[in-house]
Amino acid sequence: MWSFVFRRFLVAVPTLLLISVLIFGVIQLQPGGFLENMLDDPRVSRETVETIRKQYGLDQPVWVQYLDWLGGFVRGDLGYSFLNNRPVSGLVGERLGWTVFLALLTILTTWVVAVPLGIYTALRRHGLGATVANLIGYFGLATPDFLVALLLIFAVLSTGGTNVGGLFSPQYIDAPWSWAKFKDMLAHLWIPLIVIGLDGTASIMRQMRANMLDVLTQDYIRTARSKGLAERVVLWKHAVRNAINPLISIAGLSLPNLISSTIIASIVLNLPTIGPFLYDSLLNKDQYVVMALLMMSAILLMIGNLLADLALAWADPRIRYE
Amino acid sequence: MTTRKALWLLSLVTMGALASAQPKVVSGYENGKPGGTLTMALSSAPQTLFYYGAIDSAIQTLANQMFDGLIEYNYKTYQIEPALAASWTITGGSKVYTFKLRKGVKWSDGRDLTADDVVFTYTQIVANPEAKGGDAGNFAGVKIEKVDAGTVRFTLPKPAPAFIHYMRLPIMPKHKLLPFSQEGGKKPGEINNAWPTNVDPAEVVGTGPYRLQSYTAGQKVTLVKNPNYWKRDADGNSLPYLDRLEYLIIPDSQAQVAQFLAGNLGQLNITGTDFPTLKQREVQGAPIRVVAFRALFGSPPHLAFNYDDKNPELAALFRQTEFRRAIQSAINRKRIIDDVYNGLAELPGNGVAPVSEWYYDTTRLLGSYDLAAASAALDKLGLKRGPDGVRLLPSGKPLEFTLTYGSNSSTFSAIATILQNDLKAIGVKANLQGILAANLLSTGRGKDWDAIVLGLGDQPDPELRTPIWKPGGDLYYWHQSTQPATPGGPPQFNNFFPWEKEIYDLWEKAASTTNFTQRKALYDRWQAIFAREAMVIMIAKAYAVGAVSTKYGNYLYSLGVIPGYNPVAIMYQK
Numbered sequence: 001m002w003s004f005v006f007r008r009f010l011v012a013v014p015t016l017l018l019i020s021v022l023i024f025g026v027i028q029l030q031p032g033g034f035l036e037n038m039l040d041d042p043r044v045s046r047e048t049v050e051t052i053r054k055q056y057g058l059d060q061p062v063w064v065q066y067l068d069w070l071g072g073f074v075r076g077d078l079g080y081s082f083l084n085n086r087p088v089s090g091l092v093g094e095r096l097g098w099t100v101f102l103a104l105l106t107i108l109t110t111w112v113v114a115v116p117l118g119i120y121t122a123l124r125r126h127g128l129g130a131t132v133a134n135l136i137g138y139f140g141l142a143t144p145d146f147l148v149a150l151l152l153i154f155a156v157l158s159t160g161g162t163n164v165g166g167l168f169s170p171q172y173i174d175a176p177w178s179w180a181k182f183k184d185m186l187a188h189l190w191i192p193l194i195v196i197g198l199d200g201t202a203s204i205m206r207q208m209r210a211n212m213l214d215v216l217t218q219d220y221i222r223t224a225r226s227k228g229l230a231e232r233v234v235l236w237k238h239a240v241r242n243a244i245n246p247l248i249s250i251a252g253l254s255l256p257n258l259i260s261s262t263i264i265a266s267i268v269l270n271l272p273t274i275g276p277f278l279y280d281s282l283l284n285k286d287q288y289v290v291m292a293l294l295m296m297s298a299i300l301l302m303i304g305n306l307l308a309d310l311a312l313a314w315a316d317p318r319i320r321y322e
Numbered sequence: 323m324t325t326r327k328a329l330w331l332l333s334l335v336t337m338g339a340l341a342s343a344q345p346k347v348v349s350g351y352e353n354g355k356p357g358g359t360l361t362m363a364l365s366s367a368p369q370t371l372f373y374y375g376a377i378d379s380a381i382q383t384l385a386n387q388m389f390d391g392l393i394e395y396n397y398k399t400y401q402i403e404p405a406l407a408a409s410w411t412i413t414g415g416s417k418v419y420t421f422k423l424r425k426g427v428k429w430s431d432g433r434d435l436t437a438d439d440v441v442f443t444y445t446q447i448v449a450n451p452e453a454k455g456g457d458a459g460n461f462a463g464v465k466i467e468k469v470d471a472g473t474v475r476f477t478l479p480k481p482a483p484a485f486i487h488y489m490r491l492p493i494m495p496k497h498k499l500l501p502f503s504q505e506g507g508k509k510p511g512e513i514n515n516a517w518p519t520n521v522d523p524a525e526v527v528g529t530g531p532y533r534l535q536s537y538t539a540g541q542k543v544t545l546v547k548n549p550n551y552w553k554r555d556a557d558g559n560s561l562p563y564l565d566r567l568e569y570l571i572i573p574d575s576q577a578q579v580a581q582f583l584a585g586n587l588g589q590l591n592i593t594g595t596d597f598p599t600l601k602q603r604e605v606q607g608a609p610i611r612v613v614a615f616r617a618l619f620g621s622p623p624h625l626a627f628n629y630d631d632k633n634p635e636l637a638a639l640f641r642q643t644e645f646r647r648a649i650q651s652a653i654n655r656k657r658i659i660d661d662v663y664n665g666l667a668e669l670p671g672n673g674v675a676p677v678s679e680w681y682y683d684t685t686r687l688l689g690s691y692d693l694a695a696a697s698a699a700l701d702k703l704g705l706k707r708g709p710d711g712v713r714l715l716p717s718g719k720p721l722e723f724t725l726t727y728g729s730n731s732s733t734f735s736a737i738a739t740i741l742q743n744d745l746k747a748i749g750v751k752a753n754l755q756g757i758l759a760a761n762l763l764s765t766g767r768g769k770d771w772d773a774i775v776l777g778l779g780d781q782p783d784p785e786l787r788t789p790i791w792k793p794g795g796d797l798y799y800w801h802q803s804t805q806p807a808t809p810g811g812p813p814q815f816n817n818f819f820p821w822e823k824e825i826y827d828l829w830e831k832a833a834s835t836t837n838f839t840q841r842k843a844l845y846d847r848w849q850a851i852f853a854r855e856a857m858v859i860m861i862a863k864a865y866a867v868g869a870v871s872t873k874y875g876n877y878l879y880s881l882g883v884i885p886g887y888n889p890v891a892i893m894y895q896k
Contacts, residue, residue, distance in 0.1 A: 094539035162584040
């Protein structure tokens with residue numbers, strides 16, 4: 001297994017290099033730039049912009065800038081935010097905690113809800129419960145997350161609620177942790193969980209349902225039943241275990257969602273995550289913040305894929321490390 | 323020394339300090355009671371906590387609460403009033419400004435404000451060309467010196483009547499910022515690194531009504547009352563009344579409205595678009611008040627044509643006053659005011675807000691909405707209609723151009739659609755091109771546009787907007803061929819129209835005239851020419867609309883980002 005991991009790691013390096021070149025290129029391609037945006041203010045003169053350009057090393061040729069950045073990145077220096085006059089790592093660090101918390105919680109909830117629902121709807125596919133679950137699933141797939149967010153906010157407002165965004169009521173945001181703060185968080189948390197999780201839940205549920213239906217018609221299930229195995233064993237040991245395999249690969253792909261997904265929902269819901277920060281940096285052309293976040297996203301995708309492959313090999317004895 | 327003697331001495335010293343302090347008394351408002359918290363919204367997270375370290379509306383809003391300038395605006399009349407400077411004189415042919423600092427003003431950490439702080443702020447920060455939020459251009463050649471501990475003198479190279487307005491820039495504490503300055507041995511650019519967002523809040527020391535307590539990244543800024551603040555109400559109670567100001571960072575304007583309706587925000591600036599929803603709630607008895615004022619500040623949209631269009635035929639057309647005036651007749655300002663702003667706007671001034679003392683009534687010159695007249699005027703220009711109803715240029719190509727607007731602004735998109743429709747009715751084909759509102763000005767200053775809907779801010783004195791309205795100025799973007807060929811050089815006079823030359827001369831003269839009546843006459847003339855030539859076509863001037871919870875008294879609308887205008891200090895919780 002370790003040689004497999006090592007080989008994957010070796011493949012990842014050139015891939016990441018290629019991705020970084022692409023990202024850097026795309027950022028350079030966009031018209032204007034952070035410094036050009038500064039010129040919009042009449043107080044800023046051309047000379048000021050030129051001195052700042054030198055200060056940030058932006059007067060260097062593009063490839064020199066890239067190599068400088070790469071050198072820093074390899075050494076763990078994520079670069080400098082022009083917008084905030086601060087190193088990028090500190091800015092990302094401030095927002096990382098809530099981002100990881102929300103993402104992991106959402107992924108967990110999604111799986112805990114979606115997999116059993118998928119199995120249930122496959123087994124009782126003509127029942128009332130399954131029909132309702134499917135309907136909600138279709139709704140979740142078809143509705144953009146920010147619209148769900150707006151609808152929920154509207155619903156909360158019209159019932160006289162006050163928890164319409166963010167993770168805390170204003171007075172708790174900078175308060176130390178307490179039981180009251182925790183309860184306040186729970187009262188806010190359900191909206192982002194639904195908004196961010198609904199889409200994923202619906203698609204995983206549909207996937208699980210389809211896989212189950214597929215597996216349940218297989219010969220080995222009939223064989224298992226005809227052997228006289230208990231239905232519980234047939235279901236959990238033979239059907240579910242085979243049906244869940246494709247989902248493990250999907251799980252690996254959901255890791256970069258930590259950073260780049262749900263930007264719009266985060267803005268609408270006013271969540272303190274990296275999404276709105278990335279959006280701001282893109283608008284302001286704060287290039288090293290964008291580079292850092294997109295590279296983190298790419299690295300997470302690689303790691304997620306690797307973890308998924310390892311998990312798959314562990315869950316499915318038919319798969320061998322090649 | 324005995325204890326009694328020490329106490330006696332102490333009280334003498336205290337009395338002495340009180341006698342020499344010069345608090346500013348703010349009268350004409352309800353006397354509130356101290357205490358309470360007000361929560362407001364910021365549309366973006368602050369990029370820095372140092373006002374001059376970035377051009378950023380969040381820190382501009384916060385700095386207004388934490389710092390003061392030498393002068394400020396009256397809450398009601400926008401007249402210039404003393405702030406950190408208790409008085410000043412203008413001598414030496416309007417070139418020497420001498421400011422006497424208010425006595426007894428303390429920084430929030432207890433240190434005294436002195437002339438050194440003022441000199442430091444202007445020489446090391448404002449006039450530093452590498453300070454991102456500085457203003458070196460307006461302080462070129464200005465000599466700034468300390469006369470004594472309480473007096474500062476500015477000596478200008480030539481008279482500048484609007485110079486006094488720059489004296490509202492926030493004064494910074496030398497004892498905290500010296501290590502980031504050239505005087506402290508650093509490179510000029512180092513000043514931008516002062517007070518980053520992760521700074522210890524105790525370092526951010528100001529003279530304003532509030533001081534920084536904490537910043538939770540991307541979520542919230544909390545300010546608390548500065549006990550050393552130098553303003554008093556009519557009864558001599560110290561201001562501000564409110565103990566805390568909280569700013570929630572909420573980027574989305576709909577989310578802001580929702581938070582306000584949920585009671586999580588105490589006050590919110592809104593637009594005419596949100597007005598009906600909120601006003602309806604108020605009428606239904608919700609504990610809120612929605613108020614609209616005629617606004618001095620704010621950016622009224624205009625329609626500009628590119629006099630230097632890449633297509634020479636269009637450029638030739640756009641340069642003709644008759645063409646622009648014809649287009650102006652096709653602009654339904656009344657409909658825009660009613661439909662887009664829900665009635666909360668007025669006919670625009672030309673470069674000056676109608677509520678301003680500088681305003682010259684150009685209403686008649688703005689013309690009226692008359693599609694038939696517009697059509698006739700275009701006929702007269704020889705632009706005959708083609709078979710599909712679109713007029714033809716002399717070359718036989720259709721009269722068609724791109725109309726650029728800010729697609730993420732509900733106001734601008736609605737205006738652009740209305741313009742497009744009316745232009746279509748007179749045989750002019752405008753193709754809409756939506757871009758991010760934040761990129762409008764950079765697009766306008768580029769070459770790649772035909773017509774654009776853009777807003778540029780109004781200020782209390784026209785002089786402050788020289789780069790926009792004076793031909794050849796940095797932001798005179800619709801006729802870029804008038805701009806200097808080399809940075810800092812003279813405008814390209816050979817490309818001026820006669821009326822542009824006239825405007826240029828008026829502005830030159832106004833910039834060195836100090837008598838108000840004479841300046842007003844010059845700027846009146848400019849506004850008349852601006853309107854007559856339809857230099858750019860002004861569309862409407864929106865009212866300022868604010869919503870506030872009825873819990874609060876003494877509410878005055880404030881844009882928040884204007885240095886020297888901060889009525890939050892007198893708000894109180896009932």
